[in-house]
Amino acid sequence: MATTTSTRNRTVTSSGVEVVQRRNVPAAVLTYAGVVLICLWGLLPFYWMIVTSFRDVGYTFDTTPWPTHTTLENYATAFSTARGNHFGAALLHSLVIGAVTTVVGLVVGVFTAYALARLEFRGKFYVLGVILGASMFPGVALVTPLFQLFTNLGWLNTYQALIIPNISFVLPLTVYTLTAFFTEMPWELEESARMDGCTPGQAFVKVILPLAAPGIFTTAILAFTAAWNEFLLASQLGGDKVQPVTVAIATFAGAQPHQEPYTAVMAAGTIVTVPLIIMVLVFQRRIVSGLTAGGVKS
Amino acid sequence: MSTTSGVATGEFAQGTPPLDPGGRRKSLHDGSGRRATLLIAPTIVLLAIVILYPVISAVTQSFTKDAGLDPATGLFVEGGFAGLSNYKLWLLQDCGSGAFSCPPGTLGSQFWTATGVTFFFTVVAVSLETLLGFVFALVMHRDFKGRGILRASVLVPWAIPTAVTAKLWYFIFAYDGIANKVLGTNILWTGDGFAPKAAIIIADTWKTAPFMALLILAGLQVIDGSVYEAAKMDGATAWQRFRFITLPLVRPALMVAVLFRTLDTLRMYDLPKILTGGAGNTSTLSMLVVDQVRSGFNAASALSTLTFLIVFAVAFIFIKFLGANVTEQRAPKTTKAA
Numbered sequence: 001m002a003t004t005t006s007t008r009n010r011t012v013t014s015s016g017v018e019v020v021q022r023r024n025v026p027a028a029v030l031t032y033a034g035v036v037l038i039c040l041w042g043l044l045p046f047y048w049m050i051v052t053s054f055r056d057v058g059y060t061f062d063t064t065p066w067p068t069h070t071t072l073e074n075y076a077t078a079f080s081t082a083r084g085n086h087f088g089a090a091l092l093h094s095l096v097i098g099a100v101t102t103v104v105g106l107v108v109g110v111f112t113a114y115a116l117a118r119l120e121f122r123g124k125f126y127v128l129g130v131i132l133g134a135s136m137f138p139g140v141a142l143v144t145p146l147f148q149l150f151t152n153l154g155w156l157n158t159y160q161a162l163i164i165p166n167i168s169f170v171l172p173l174t175v176y177t178l179t180a181f182f183t184e185m186p187w188e189l190e191e192s193a194r195m196d197g198c199t200p201g202q203a204f205v206k207v208i209l210p211l212a213a214p215g216i217f218t219t220a221i222l223a224f225t226a227a228w229n230e231f232l233l234a235s236q237l238g239g240d241k242v243q244p245v246t247v248a249i250a251t252f253a254g255a256q257p258h259q260e261p262y263t264a265v266m267a268a269g270t271i272v273t274v275p276l277i278i279m280v281l282v283f284q285r286r287i288v289s290g291l292t293a294g295g296v297k298s
Numbered sequence: 299m300s301t302t303s304g305v306a307t308g309e310f311a312q313g314t315p316p317l318d319p320g321g322r323r324k325s326l327h328d329g330s331g332r333r334a335t336l337l338i339a340p341t342i343v344l345l346a347i348v349i350l351y352p353v354i355s356a357v358t359q360s361f362t363k364d365a366g367l368d369p370a371t372g373l374f375v376e377g378g379f380a381g382l383s384n385y386k387l388w389l390l391q392d393c394g395s396g397a398f399s400c401p402p403g404t405l406g407s408q409f410w411t412a413t414g415v416t417f418f419f420t421v422v423a424v425s426l427e428t429l430l431g432f433v434f435a436l437v438m439h440r441d442f443k444g445r446g447i448l449r450a451s452v453l454v455p456w457a458i459p460t461a462v463t464a465k466l467w468y469f470i471f472a473y474d475g476i477a478n479k480v481l482g483t484n485i486l487w488t489g490d491g492f493a494p495k496a497a498i499i500i501a502d503t504w505k506t507a508p509f510m511a512l513l514i515l516a517g518l519q520v521i522d523g524s525v526y527e528a529a530k531m532d533g534a535t536a537w538q539r540f541r542f543i544t545l546p547l548v549r550p551a552l553m554v555a556v557l558f559r560t561l562d563t564l565r566m567y568d569l570p571k572i573l574t575g576g577a578g579n580t581s582t583l584s585m586l587v588v589d590q591v592r593s594g595f596n597a598a599s600a601l602s603t604l605t606f607l608i609v610f611a612v613a614f615i616f617i618k619f620l621g622a623n624v625t626e627q628r629a630p631k632t633t634k635a636a
Binding site for chain 2: 016028030032034035038039041042043045046048049051060061063107108109111112114115116119120122124127130131133136137138139140141142143144145146147148149152162165167168171174200217225228229231232235236245246247249250254260262265266269275276277280282284287288291292
């Protein structure tokens with residue numbers, strides 16, 4: 001461990017202690033080598049997906065590390081419905097499923113998180129236990145009973161069949177993340193709002209919610225990502241009418257039955273990933289704090 | 299569901315003192331108990347509908363005979379009590395005429411292979427991810443310029459949907475793909491033997507080691523820097539500081555991260571399904587359940603229940619014996635009004 005590792009040490013540095021001088025060059029070089037390696041780890045496979053997505057299909061297995069034989073044709077192929085792929089529709093389905101899941105998960109989660117962070121009541125630990133247990137629950141154990149239940153209800157291949165289980169998957173995540181955020185809020189403000197004659201509801205809506213907006217927004221990103229990435233239940237309970245992008249990409253058909261349309265799939269993968277990557281770039285600090293505060297599912 | 303919460307609450311009971319040490323102190327809000335019930339009810343009701351009800355119905359069905367199953371309505375009864383036969387199918391590979399009577403190739407004969415490979419993936423992948431995640435976290439914890447770029451690149455594998463990750467690695471591991479070209483090999487990564495297992499572990503490690511690193515980094519960041527200074531004054535070497543300060547202090551965060559990654563890997567479905575499709579005995583338990591759903595609800599229910607029990611048992615062992623104190627890590631402290 002070098003001396004200059006944590007924020008604390010940096011404070012010491014700025015207040016004039018000799019830490020900076022003691023920082024040795026080989027250690028710094030080693031650190032940067034590690035940083036570069038970690039960046040490559042995260043970015044190389046992603047970079048390869050993008051490069052391939054712009055490469056002419058005839059040069060699918062070209063190994064030139066930079067873009068060659070560039071074309072936009074793969075993106076056209078990805079959206080083409082000629083081979084029975086409905087990627088465009090799947091994007092829409094995923095947006096609907098993700099948006100509804102996020103909104104409902106947040107609205108329900110906000111109330112529970114408020115109660116957990118703010119109210120004192122008996123059985124709080126039991127509630128936490130139930131929610132935690134739900135987050136550990138293997139989704140596959142639900143496939144059989146839900147498949148049967150939704151068959152009986154005639155719900156297979158409907159939005160509700162995908163959205164309702166998704167809500168229960170993101171709820172533990174939203175409750176935990178929001179509770180962590182709420183715990184850190186300046187609750188004195190709520191008290192003073194109450195003193196000024198607000199009802200608890202008014203105090204919550206007028207004072208707490210605006211202050212909690214960043215935390216709620218972060219939680220929304222995490223919930224949406226989770227719903228956007230869901231594959232197992234969508235592949236079993238969904239169908240052509242509600243097929244989300246994850247299933248569309250997994251089952252993407254090529255020109256011939258056993259010929260994988262790699263470049264088109266990479267283009268579709270890039271389209272699905274880029275919005276998430278942009279969110280990551282813009283909100284990275286918040287996402288990390290949200291993930292480590294209560295993110296339980298990757 | 300109820301059993302899961304039972305464990306967790308058992309832990310609460312004997313572990314940390316009840317969340318609110320200020321129980322003596324009256325809440326500022328009168329009737330907060332009733333209000334709390336109202337606020338929490340929607341969450342509990344939703345979880346009950348989507349998790350508790352299906353679990354109960356799966357357990358009931360797992361003891362039901364196939365015979366009376368009406369394919370039109372899918373409702374049970376009529377078939378009558380099946381005893382343990384649906385469980386024997388999986389545990390003893392008993393397809394009706396004694397143990398190990400399931401012909402090779404049938405789903406019934408695959409339970410132990412699937413369980414074995416699921417645990418193999420879990421142990422190897424989670425170990426690799428923890429080790430790499432720890433190294434990453436130690437690097438990220440150091441002082442350097444360009445934290446933002448590093449944080450963003452670490453989040454990229456996390457942000458890519460698993461289905462896309464699987465397709466991406468399917469392309470990388472294609473016979474003519476970049477992996478074979480770079481390595482100068484001609485491996486059939488999604489064929490037979492050990493290669494498909496390695497492919498799944500590599501792809502899984504790529505995706506989740508950075509996530510692990512972030513969780514461990516959060517644990518590192520709460521360690522008070524002055525502890526290191528003090529140890530240094532006393533002449534502790536870098537290794538001693540790591541071994542006797544960093545490791546013990548980061549352990550709680552580490553154990554929780556490992557627990558959640560373990561449970562995630564045990565239920566792994568998307569990645570092996572899309573990457574190898576089960577080639578080379580890479581069918582996980584989750585894949586086996588899904589394969590069975592359309593060939594008989596009752597046997598599938600028994601298999602679902604077994605999968606659930608396995609995951610539950612692992613979580614129990616972690617919390618009970620390995621000291622993964624989930625509640626202490628995750629339970630919020632009640633904010634006290636000033």
